[in-house]
Amino acid sequence: MTGANAVEARSGTSSPSRRGLLSVLGIVVFGAIWEAVATLGPDFMARPSRVAGALPAVVSDPAFWSIAGKTFGAVAIGLSAACIVGTLSGLVMGQVRVIGTAASPYLGALYSLPMVAITPLLTVWFGFNATTRLAVVFLSAIFPITLNALDGSREAPADLLEVGRSFRSGRALLWRDVVAPSALPFIMAGVRLAAGRALVGAVVAEFLTATEGLGYYILFESRSFRQDNAMVGVILLASIGLLISSGLEQAARRLFPWTKL
Amino acid sequence: MALAAWSLAASSTERVVLVGPLETARRAIELLGDPALWEALASSGLLWVSGLTASVALGVPCGLALGRSETARAMFGPLVTASYATPMVAVIPFILSMLGFGATPKALVVFLFAVFPIVINTAEGARNTPRQLVEVAASFRSSGWATTRDVVLPSTFPFIMTGTRQAIARALVGTIAAEFFLSSTGVGQLLILMSRRFDTAGSLALTGMLALAGACVMAAGRRAERRFAAWKVEP
Numbered sequence: 001m002t003g004a005n006a007v008e009a010r011s012g013t014s015s016p017s018r019r020g021l022l023s024v025l026g027i028v029v030f031g032a033i034w035e036a037v038a039t040l041g042p043d044f045m046a047r048p049s050r051v052a053g054a055l056p057a058v059v060s061d062p063a064f065w066s067i068a069g070k071t072f073g074a075v076a077i078g079l080s081a082a083c084i085v086g087t088l089s090g091l092v093m094g095q096v097r098v099i100g101t102a103a104s105p106y107l108g109a110l111y112s113l114p115m116v117a118i119t120p121l122l123t124v125w126f127g128f129n130a131t132t133r134l135a136v137v138f139l140s141a142i143f144p145i146t147l148n149a150l151d152g153s154r155e156a157p158a159d160l161l162e163v164g165r166s167f168r169s170g171r172a173l174l175w176r177d178v179v180a181p182s183a184l185p186f187i188m189a190g191v192r193l194a195a196g197r198a199l200v201g202a203v204v205a206e207f208l209t210a211t212e213g214l215g216y217y218i219l220f221e222s223r224s225f226r227q228d229n230a231m232v233g234v235i236l237l238a239s240i241g242l243l244i245s246s247g248l249e250q251a252a253r254r255l256f257p258w259t260k261l
Numbered sequence: 262m263a264l265a266a267w268s269l270a271a272s273s274t275e276r277v278v279l280v281g282p283l284e285t286a287r288r289a290i291e292l293l294g295d296p297a298l299w300e301a302l303a304s305s306g307l308l309w310v311s312g313l314t315a316s317v318a319l320g321v322p323c324g325l326a327l328g329r330s331e332t333a334r335a336m337f338g339p340l341v342t343a344s345y346a347t348p349m350v351a352v353i354p355f356i357l358s359m360l361g362f363g364a365t366p367k368a369l370v371v372f373l374f375a376v377f378p379i380v381i382n383t384a385e386g387a388r389n390t391p392r393q394l395v396e397v398a399a400s401f402r403s404s405g406w407a408t409t410r411d412v413v414l415p416s417t418f419p420f421i422m423t424g425t426r427q428a429i430a431r432a433l434v435g436t437i438a439a440e441f442f443l444s445s446t447g448v449g450q451l452l453i454l455m456s457r458r459f460d461t462a463g464s465l466a467l468t469g470m471l472a473l474a475g476a477c478v479m480a481a482g483r484r485a486e487r488r489f490a491a492w493k494v495e496p
Contacts, residue, residue, distance in 0.1 A: 019335040026336030041359060112475030114434040120456030121464040199348040207442055222354035234351045241346035
């Protein structure tokens with residue numbers, strides 16, 4: 001990422017204001033194509049002009065926000081729990097070799113498994129309710145975090161650890177000064193990955209269990225031929241996704257300037 | 262040890278909820294002898310491959326264009342980044358009401374899940390092509406197209422592999438989601454049917470197979486990525 005910025009700075013032919021103008025132009029072109037395609041399709045199809053018209057009404061409706069809050073609340077709780085459990089278990093696995101070796105094949109398989117696939121099974125376990133959604137979010141989020149914490153804590157430079165030990169630095173100090181700084185950027189990257197998966201998991205769970213939330217709102221509105229309202233939901237979901245991922249990226253760049261991931 | 266914990270948990274809960282490893286294994290063997298499983302795997306596999314192929318075929322040229330042209334990047338870069346962050350499951354209801362049931366809408370879902378990491382990584386790679394190389398090509402009066410093909414594409418290749426590796430995993434999620442929510446086929450249909458019949462052993466067995474298949478394709482993707490990483494030119 002830093003390399004990319006350097007390229008941008010070097011070429012220097014376009015000022016920020018020109019870039020801003022062009023990005024607006026890009027959105028206009030995209031919207032125009034969408035509008036043109038939509039006029040060919042059936043009348044209920046969402047089109048930018050009508051989505052813009054529906055936006056104020058949907059956004060000013062408190063019911064919409066309470067529905068959206070349920071989804072984002074579940075994502076926040078599930079993701080936080082996954083962060084805590086994932087980081088701790090990953091670090092332990094990275095440091096205690098026996099556990100790490102025993103667990104890593106399972107972790108790899110669980111990481112590769114699309115958690116969407118176990119949603120039907122989770123409905124058998126927890127029912128068609130918000131608990132299933134929380135479980136899907138948690139399970140979607142935890143494995144990227146655990147795996148990255150595991151990899152990150154193993155990345156601690158061996159020579160630094162050795163130097164630390166030869167200066168009789170205690171385990172706690174080594175963790176704070178050597179292991180944590182090298183593992184944290186990895187964990188942060190894992191959290192970013194997990195956040196995207198958590199959002200997908202929440203929406204899938206809502207689709208499948210008809211639990212109240214933004215995903216179900218989108219499904220219901222589009223089934224009721226109110227696609228413009230549904231599209232507002234998609235836009236909110238996309239904005240939150242973008243906000244989380246760019247926010248975490250900025251935070252990582254500021255907090256851990258010593259690594260580039 | 263994991264197996265022991267599993268059997269212990271299974272013996273203390275109801276059969277519908279959790280079954281032990283032995284019964285799951287028995288059900289897995291039963292499933293492996295069932296042609297329905299192989300049909301489901303084949304149809305899901307086909308969906309996954311077609312969506313992924315389409316996303317590479319379209320994503321790479323788009324990424325190259327974004328990486329090469331500063332104007333294109335300024336215009337569409339933000340849109341691509343936003344699309345990448347959008348949970349694509351949310352557009353499934355729209356695809357359903359526009360395109361209905363059939364193979365094409367499902368392939369479109371897989372495509373939408375997979376294409377953006379490829380576009381973003383390709384663009385990143387094309388932008389990181391060493392300037393000297395591009396300048397030398399230009400001073401030999403190489404046309405824009407020839408430069409893209411002979412200079413930019415090879416140096417972008419490791420980035421394309423990284424994007425494809427990410428796309429492999431996302432396409433897998435897209436495949437299952439498409440099979441759940443559009444016309445029900447393949448592994449997705451099987452999973453839903455099993456949970457409706459409270460066939461927990463079948464669900465667990467199939468989930469295990471899916472995890473294994475996922476781990477295999479992801480390992481293959483990682484290996485391919487590493488193989489081409491040697492080409493990577495550090496900017």
